Amino acid sequence: MRWKNRPEGSNWGDFGDDDQLGRPNLIGTEQVLRGAREIRAGLSFCLSLPLDFPGDNKLNVRRHPPVLRPTVRDGLPYVNFPFARNEPGATDVVSDDQVLLSLQYSTQWDSLAHVGARFDADGDGVPESVYYNGYRAHTDVVGPIEYRADDGFAPHACGGEHSHADVLGIENLAVKGMQGRGVLVDLVAHYAREHRTVGYDDLMFAIDADGVQIERGDMLVLRTGFAEMVLEMNRHPDEAVLDSHCCALDGRDERLLQWLTDSGIAALAADNYAVERYPARPPATPGEHPLMPLHHHCLFKLGLPLGELWYLRDLAAWLRANGRSHFMLTAPPLRLPGAMGSPVTPIATV
Template sequence: MRWKNRPPGSNWGDFGLDDQLGRVNLIQAEQVLKGAAEIRAGRSFCLSLPLDLPGGNLLNPRRHPPRLEPTYRDGKPVLNFPMARIDKDSIDVVSDDQVLISLQYSTQWDSLAHVGARFDADGDGHEELVYYNGYRADHDVKGPMQYGEHGEETACGCDGRNLSFAGALGIENMAVHGMQGRGVLVDLARHFGEQRKLIGFDELQEVMHADGVEIEAGDFLVLRTGFAEVVTRMAGDPDPEVLHHSCSVLNGRDARLLEWISDSGIAAICADNYAVEAYPAAEAHGRKSILPLHHHCLFKLGIPLGELWYLPELASWLHDNGRNRFMLTAPPLRLPGAVGSPVTPIATV
């Protein structure tokens, strides 16, 4: 068994000792049928930004825009490539490309291998670097460098196939499951505009009550803050100072909000902003997570997070038609070992 202790308030083991899906397990046939029942108009909405937005790397210096280029044959770019170079009688012209992409640069899913914690899962008084359901850094989630409990560097932990590799909790688990069911929109932007506002339990419930929003176990909670719309208006040249002070963000330090997430049974949280929660989070004393909502959702409960989704057209249509529920189809890439993935979510109403 990977763990003897589980974090307080977590659901480790509830879906099985080897579970790698967390609350995504709640998205079963019944939830798919609930989503399908929301299809009445036969209209679909793309919920993805163009994957070259937000633009640059000022929002996160580690993540860069995708670099698209041709593949090559005999050192020549295969773009408008006349196959007569291969067979003089061929009439074909071929284009073929490839991309170098930061998987969490734009519209994305976080897998359960994205954020873990230092936690004494063994019950021996020493903390390990662990992820949801007790999966271990360097054993299940490997990289080119091993880090000790306090960040010290030790020997390489990669397996030779890739420089990083989530042998457990990788994004492919979500892809195989399907990530299709009922989405429920909470339109924070309609109530609070584009002002920077911390959203805790009280504010979320206020908006849900005003708009008649009801959430059930297994639903995708979808939050519109307006952030992606601000990003879009910047047209690939983002102003970090403006963005860091724009739109609603969940308050990951609000204990009542975290408790509601636990009790609600939601299978995933999808938002149009960067990180879903306020970063940096509100000040807290003592040992803490700097991403408390990520810690609660990814590490404790196995709730994947979607970020930088694009929601204005869907939100407008739902408002005009007095609705807040829809069919959501949002599988990530089936890329074994990845800890995140671009996604092109589709809402159907």
């Protein structure tokens, strides 16, 4: 086994010593059938922003909008290309392109390789960089640089320019399919675009007010209005406005984190950036702590995938008009082996 200690409150090993899927294991045949039974009107809603939104790289300086380019052969770009120009009488015209894309730029899933922690998993008294179920940085999740804690996190070149999650990559969610019953909690209906850091009490108020039923294996989706503001800004995001509006979960609220554990949900997605409020409020007690406590709890401890920047306005309006909160959700990421996140085009069917 890779670990002797597991984090307090985690489920490491519960789905098997070598599990790479985490809480989506809870989406079984009954959960998929339960989602299918929510299809009564035969309507589908796209829950993705256009993948060139938010625009610029203001929300995250590392992530840039997608850049489309033609594929090239013999120095010739294949857009509006007379494909069989040497074949008499041939009429084919071909356009063929490629994309440079930050995988978590827009509507996305986080893989379980996205966020780990410094934790003494092997019980030797020295914390090491590990991910869900004890998988190791630099061994299982690799990149061109190794960061070592013993010399002040000085980077050490490992050779090459590539990164690869040999385990916990996004392809695990793709193979699973991420299809089952979705449950929407519409925070906008109760808090509008108020800048509110939503803890357990706030979330329970919205759930109870709308009579939302959440069951084991459901995928929970939260509407905050953030993605709608991003759309209104038309690829020119105003960070000051976005930072002062809309709900985000309080990752420091222990009751909220415990509810996420106890609820049995298989995935958590929202229409905002990061799902949780970032920066998080200071911890109640000094000492070591994660800067992204909800990511830490979900991805690192529970293997609970997080979706970000989903578009939910149209689905929310239809569900409220029809007195519903459940739907069939189909949201597989790209089957891109080794990727640590992926764009996604979720589809809700009602």
